[in-house]
Amino acid sequence: MGRATGKQGKKWGRYIASLCSIIAVGVALGSSAGIAQDFHDRRTVQFSQQITADNPQRTPAVSRKQGFDGTLVLTGGRIFDSVKAQAYAGSLVIQQNKIVAVLPAGSHDWPVDATVIDVTGKTVMPGLIDMHVHATYPTPQTPADMHASEGHATLRALRSLQILLENGITSVRDMSGPLNAPYIISEWLEKDMAPGPRVFAAGHIITGTGGHAADRPLTAIHSAAYTREADGPDDWRKAVRETFKLGASHIKIASHFAPDEVKAAVEEAHRLGLKVTCDCETIYIAMAVEAGVDSIEHPLPRTDATIQMMAKKGIAAIPTMQVYQGGFDTRGDYAGTASRRFSMNSQSNYDVLKKMIAAGITIGVGTDNIGGAFGLSPNIYISDLKFLQKAGYTPAKALMAATRVNAQIMDMGDKLGTLEPGKLADIIVINGNPDQDLDALSRVDTVIRNGNIVVKDGQLFVPRHVSAPLPKPSPPENLH
Numbered sequence: 053m054g055r056a057t058g059k060q061g062k063k064w065g066r067y068i069a070s071l072c073s074i075i076a077v078g079v080a081l082g083s084s085a086g087i088a089q090d091f092h093d094r095r096t097v098q099f100s101q102q103i104t105a106d107n108p109q110r111t112p113a114v115s116r117k118q119g120f121d122g123t124l125v126l127t128g129g130r131i132f133d134s135v136k137a138q139a140y141a142g143s144l145v146i147q148q149n150k151i152v153a154v155l156p157a158g159s160h161d162w163p164v165d166a167t168v169i170d171v172t173g174k175t176v177m178p179g180l181i182d183m184h185v186h187a188t189y190p191t192p193q194t195p196a197d198m199h200a201s202e203g204h205a206t207l208r209a210l211r212s213l214q215i216l217l218e219n220g221i222t223s224v225r226d227m228s229g230p231l232n233a234p235y236i237i238s239e240w241l242e243k244d245m246a247p248g249p250r251v252f253a254a255g256h257i258i259t260g261t262g263g264h265a266a267d268r269p270l271t272a273i274h275s276a277a278y279t280r281e282a283d284g285p286d287d288w289r290k291a292v293r294e295t296f297k298l299g300a301s302h303i304k305i306a307s308h309f310a311p312d313e314v315k316a317a318v319e320e321a322h323r324l325g326l327k328v329t330c331d332c333e334t335i336y337i338a339m340a341v342e343a344g345v346d347s348i349e350h351p352l353p354r355t356d357a358t359i360q361m362m363a364k365k366g367i368a369a370i371p372t373m374q375v376y377q378g379g380f381d382t383r384g385d386y387a388g389t390a391s392r393r394f395s396m397n398s399q400s401n402y403d404v405l406k407k408m409i410a411a412g413i414t415i416g417v418g419t420d421n422i423g424g425a426f427g428l429s430p431n432i433y434i435s436d437l438k439f440l441q442k443a444g445y446t447p448a449k450a451l452m453a454a455t456r457v458n459a460q461i462m463d464m465g466d467k468l469g470t471l472e473p474g475k476l477a478d479i480i481v482i483n484g485n486p487d488q489d490l491d492a493l494s495r496v497d498t499v500i501r502n503g504n505i506v507v508k509d510g511q512l513f514v515p516r517h518v519s520a521p522l523p524k525p526s527p528p529e530n531l532h
Contacts, residue, residue: 090319090322090323090344091322091325092322092323092324092325093325094109094110094325095110095466098110098112103115105242106242106250106464106467106476107238107242107250107252107301107464108252108301108302108325108326108327108462108463108464109296109299109300109301109325109326110325117148118148118149118244118502118503119146119147119148119149119150119477119502119503119504120146120147120148120149120167120477120500120503120504120505121148122147122163122165122166122167123145123146123147123152123162123163123165123166123167124145124146124147124166124167124169124500124503124505125143125144125145125146125162125166125167125168125169126143126144126146126169126171126176126479126481127143127144127168127169127170127171128143128170128171128172129141129171129172129173129174129175129176129481130174130175130176130485131143131144131154131175131176131177131471132175132176132177132448132451132471132486132487133154133177133178133470133471133472134177134178134451134452134455134456134469134470134471135456135470135471135472137446137448137449137452137487138448138487139175139485139487140157141156141157142154142155142156142157142159143155143157143159143160143162144176144471144479145161145162145166146477146479146500146503147503148477148503149476149477149502149503149504150473150474150475150476150477150503151471151472151473151474151475151476151477151479152473153473154471154472154473169498171481171497171498173483174481174482174483174484174497175481175482175484175485175486175487175492176471176479176480176481177451177455177471177479177480177482177486177487178455178456178468178469178470178471178478178479178480179220179221179222179223179249179455179468179478179479179480179499179500179501180219180220180221180222180223180417180433180454180455180480180493181221181222181223181224181225181417181454181455181458181459181462181468181469182216182221182223182224182225182249182417182418182419182421182433183224183225183370183416183417183418183458183461183462184225184227184349184370184372184418184419184420184421185212185216185224185225185226185227185418185419185420185421185422186226186227186228186229186420186421186422186423187208187209187212187213187224187226187229187234187237187251187421187426188205188206188208188209188226188229188230188233188234188237189205189208189229189273189422189423190205190208190272190273190423191208191212191423191424191426192423192424193424194208194423196272199230199271199272199273200230200231200272200275200277200278201230202230202231202232202233202236203233205229205230205231205233206233206236206237206240209229209233209234209237210237210246210248211426212421212426213237213241213248213249213251214247214248214512215426215427215429216248216249216421216426216429217247217248217249217499217501217506217507217512218429218496218499218507218510218511218512219429219430219433219493219494219496220430220480220482220493220496220499220507221249221429221430221433222249222250222478222479222480222499222501223249223250223251223252223458223459223464223468223478224249224250224251224252225252225254225301225302225418225462226238226251226252226253226254227254227257227304227329227331227349227420228254228255228256228257228265228278228279228304229253229255229278230272230273230277230278231277232255232298234251234253234254234255235253235255235298235299235300237251237253238251238252238253238299238301239299244502244504247501247506247512247513247514249501250468250478250501250502252301252302252462252464253299253300253301254295254300254301254302254303254304254329255295255298255299255300256278256279256280256291256295257278257279257280257304257305257306257331258279258280258282258288258291258292258295258303258304258305258306258317259279259280259281259282259305259306259307259308259309260281260282260283260307260308260309260310260313261281261282261283262281262308262390263281263306263307263308263309263391264306264307264308264331264332264391264392265278265279265306265391266279266281267389267390267391268390269388280294280295282313283313284313285312285313285315285316286316288309288313288314288316288317288320289316289317289319289320291317292317292320292321292324293320293324296321296324296326300326301326301462302326302327302328302329302462302463303317303321303326303327303328303329304328304329304330304331304349305317305328305329305330305331305332305340305345306330306331306332306391307330307331307332307333307336307337307340307391308336308391309336309339310339311339311342311343314330314336314339314340314343314345315343315344317343318340318343318344318345322344326463327346327347327461327462327463328345328346328347329345329346329347329348329349329370330345330347330348330349331349331350332348332349332352333350333352333353333354333392333394334352334353334354334394337352337354337358338354338355338357338358338361341358341361341362341365341367342361344365345367346367346368346461347367347368347369347370347416347461348362348367348368348369348370349370349372349418349420350370350371350372350376350420351371351372351373351376351396351401351402351404351405352392352394352396352404353394353395353396353400353404354404356407359404359407359408359411359413360411362408362411362413363408363411363412363413366414367413368413368414368415368416368457368461369408369413369414369415369416370415370416370417370418370461371401371404371405371408371415371418371436371439372418372419372420372436373401373402373405373435373436373439374419374432374435374436374439375419375420375421375422375425375432376396376398376401377398377401377435378425378428378432380397380398385397402439402442402443405439405440405443406443406444409440409443409444409445414457414460414461415440415453415457416453416457416458416461417433417436417437417440417450417453417454417457417458418436418458419432419433419436430493430494430496431494433454433493434490434491434493434494437450437451437453437454437490437493438450438490440453441490447486447487447488447489447490448487448488450490451486451487451490455469455470456469456470457469476502476503477500477501477502477503478500478501478502479499479500480496480498480499480500481496481497481498481499482495482496482497483495483496483497495510496510497509497510
């Protein structure tokens with residue numbers, strides 16, 4: 053390339069100086085307290101006005117029109133913004149797919165041509181986030197030969213995810229599925245091509261040979277279609293890279309593994325700018341925590357020392373209490389899998405939850421919704437919130453865990469989780485006061501996802517298609 057001269061040279065000089073400044077800020081951020089030094093946060097090397105995909109990969113994107121066509125105002129209700137624990141009277145102003153203002157009661161500072169919705173007697177709050185679902189997994193009605201079908205998995209995910217959307221869940225972290233189905237549904241919904249929550253996909257679980265989701269008895273969901281078995285640090289690094297390449301928003305690993313394997317996976321994911329969560333138990337939790345994972349799934353057994361180490365290193369937990377309670381209530385125990393060779397019951401799981409809260413561990417909310425369990429929505433989600441309430445959370449704090457904290461854990465706190473100007477317009481309207489009574493979450497009136505009204509009067513709402521015009525009037529007038 054030839055040397056730039058004149059105006060072009062000055063332009064590139066300013067660009068390089070600006071980029072160097074960004075990189076310097078990134079280095080400073082990386083060495084500050086609370087941020088892992090090996091985590092390559094792509095925001096530190098991007099301009100503040102850079103448009104990116106709305107997922108943790110943060111790939112630069114071209115601007116496109118999204119969301120509501122004009123200005124949408126929700127007024128007359130209570131606002132629970134998840135920034136503070138108290139609801140207050142006010143109005144929320146949305147333009148296209150962004151929140152542009154949160155106004156005090158009595159203010160009408162919005163365009164005269166705005167579409168105004170009266171939400172008197174209702175609560176406006178951020179959309180709920182479920183940190184652990186398996187949307188593409190088979191249901192009891194799925195034919196045996198369709199369990200690992202990519203197409204069938206994508207279609208059954210659409211139905212399962214619509215159930216969640218109807219119940220106010222506007223984002224999910226999908227924790228594994230067959231072949232490319234999780235990525236297909238994630239990309240489809242990110243482009244608003246169908247009604248559904250945002251899907252932040254892990255794709256395949258990565259585990260050691262014979263580990264969780266790869267153990268006997270072999271079934272379709274314990275097969276290579278769902279799970280990537282890896283052996284040795286180099287193979288674990290390769291598995292992370294493969295998952296990133298396919299479009300993962302985060303990396304999910306599972307026991308069993310060796311210390312050098314989990315360390316390699318975490319290092320590789322963090323270099324790529326992705327968070328790592330671990331579905332693991334007993335000694336494997338300690339290994340994962342030592343390696344620097346970002347969160348631990350489930351209330352599986354761990355020592356008090358491991359809990360303290362989680363707290364010290366700032367590692368979050370997603371307890372998924374109800375999925376295990378449901379198993380105890382229906383089957384009486386948890387047995388029959390070689391990746392769960394330990395004892396547990398309702399009390400032992402609850403003890404783990406209480407100890408984690410007492411230690412000051414950041415707690416997120418996820419259900420481990422899978423297959424036919426989506427039909428239990430919203431009861432299963434509300435139950436997970438009630439476990440937090442039973443362990444000492446107020447309803448308001450539980451809601452903040454379900455929104456703001458969840459967004460932060462999955463590295464989307466700058467775009468989701470609170471009602472603030474500049475955030476993506478993922479909003480729900482509840483008939484009642486869920487910050488005082490969690491059961492009110494079963495009364496979802498309106499859901500706005502990416503600025504689009506997708507649930508109206510409690511029902512899924514799909515606007516009528518507007519036809520594009522033909523190139524010319526037809527049939528041609530000169531036909532005879």
